[in-house]
Amino acid sequence: MQTKEELTKQLRLLKEEAGSHSPSIFTIKEAIPELKVKVDACFLSNPYATDLFLEYFKRELLDTGGLRDLLEFYPSQNRVIAESLSGTIGIHPDNIFIGNGAIEIIQTIIQRYTKTKIVINIPTFSSYYEFINDDVQVVYNKLLKENNYELDVESYIKLVKKEKPDTVVLINPNNPNGAYMDSQKVHHILRELRDVKNLILDESFIHFAYENEYYDLKTASNLVYKFPNLILVKSMSKDFGIAGIRAGYAVMNSRRVQELLLNGFLWNSNGLSEYFFRLYTSDEFLKEYEQVRVKYIKETQDFINQLKQIPNIKVYPSMANFALLEILNGETSDDFVFKMLIKHGIYLRTCSDKIGLNGEFVRLASRTKDENSYIIESFKKEFSEVKV
Numbered sequence: 001m002q003t004k005e006e007l008t009k010q011l012r013l014l015k016e017e018a019g020s021h022s023p024s025i026f027t028i029k030e031a032i033p034e035l036k037v038k039v040d041a042c043f044l045s046n047p048y049a050t051d052l053f054l055e056y057f058k059r060e061l062l063d064t065g066g067l068r069d070l071l072e073f074y075p076s077q078n079r080v081i082a083e084s085l086s087g088t089i090g091i092h093p094d095n096i097f098i099g100n101g102a103i104e105i106i107q108t109i110i111q112r113y114t115k116t117k118i119v120i121n122i123p124t125f126s127s128y129y130e131f132i133n134d135d136v137q138v139v140y141n142k143l144l145k146e147n148n149y150e151l152d153v154e155s156y157i158k159l160v161k162k163e164k165p166d167t168v169v170l171i172n173p174n175n176p177n178g179a180y181m182d183s184q185k186v187h188h189i190l191r192e193l194r195d196v197k198n199l200i201l202d203e204s205f206i207h208f209a210y211e212n213e214y215y216d217l218k219t220a221s222n223l224v225y226k227f228p229n230l231i232l233v234k235s236m237s238k239d240f241g242i243a244g245i246r247a248g249y250a251v252m253n254s255r256r257v258q259e260l261l262l263n264g265f266l267w268n269s270n271g272l273s274e275y276f277f278r279l280y281t282s283d284e285f286l287k288e289y290e291q292v293r294v295k296y297i298k299e300t301q302d303f304i305n306q307l308k309q310i311p312n313i314k315v316y317p318s319m320a321n322f323a324l325l326e327i328l329n330g331e332t333s334d335d336f337v338f339k340m341l342i343k344h345g346i347y348l349r350t351c352s353d354k355i356g357l358n359g360e361f362v363r364l365a366s367r368t369k370d371e372n373s374y375i376i377e378s379f380k381k382e383f384s385e386v387k388v
Helices: 004-018 025-031 047-062 067-072 078-089 102-113 153-163 183-192 254-261 271-280 283-307 333-344 369-384
Strands: 096-099 117-122 137-142 167-171 198-202 230-235 248-251 313-315 322-327 361-365
Touching: 004 025, 004 333, 047 067, 047 271, 047 283, 067 271, 078 096, 078 248, 078 254, 078 271, 096 102, 096 254, 102 198, 102 230, 102 248, 102 254, 117 153, 137 153, 153 183, 271 283, 283 313, 283 322, 283 369, 333 361, 333 369
Parallel strands: 117 137, 117 167, 167 198, 198 230
Antiparallel strands: 096 248, 230 248, 313 322, 322 361
16 A cells, blocks of 8 residues: 555656646556545536436437447548538538547647737646747736736737737636636627737637526627637537547638648548537437536536635636635645545646646536535545644
């Protein structure tokens, strides 16, 4: 049986090997099988939506034998899947690009369309600056801690107009803090920055945000017709809990879509992701999904409010399915993450590798109601212990 110190050393090595991302729960279990993980609160997804997907998967593919065809035969071309998705998201198929996960889309548009200069807010999702070509100048717009790392829209617009980049990146809600810009602010930014060649808006967490008591979904995807420079990116793994099948899409100018299809992305999807996208167009599935979406949002906001009552941590406002926590008891974020995993079996996301954060931060995902309760109990135990 390894000691706490030995386990901590192994976890630290795994984190170093993972670079600016966290090692997956599978990697940790394989490397340290004696470590008992009870809650994966590092990965960001709606567990209720995963359950819903599995119900349909079993009923439509496993019970019928349809899985064999899905595995044996080629999936459809990119354009065909886009056509099936078109009616559900209200976008013409010529403006939809299907990705093998959102990460493929991010890498493609950053490397293909950013030629001279890019403005990126920090802290944010690291892939947006990791995929930049070496000859591109990067301008970081540092979000302020005293403003809860929320975007100052007018200062941001002023900076972009001064720097004159060919690309800007916005994530709404932002990762890792969950800050949300309402639809009016987004529209204002698009109007003011319509001369920027590429305006990338990542809405991967938009299904968790809301602006009224009905939790109605707000998306800027239809604004691609008004603003041809808009490239909207959407991961499906966060809100539908299906990261393992790699499904994402982008909404953009039809000329860009055609250009990508002619340059290596005609057959980039797999059969499982096509099945998901076609399931996503089902009225029955969407009706049931809407129920679990709202349920999850309510539980997540309740979870965040409970976290705010715990001493020695600061919980930043979030309209996503996670919260950014600042650790105020003197521990480093890495040490806290390793301790919670070893002692309580709770896997958190250390933010020690996130540029733009000033302090010791971790990101905590919302899970099921029972898992969230266990997290709250464990946090209370840790922060109520008397430090000698």
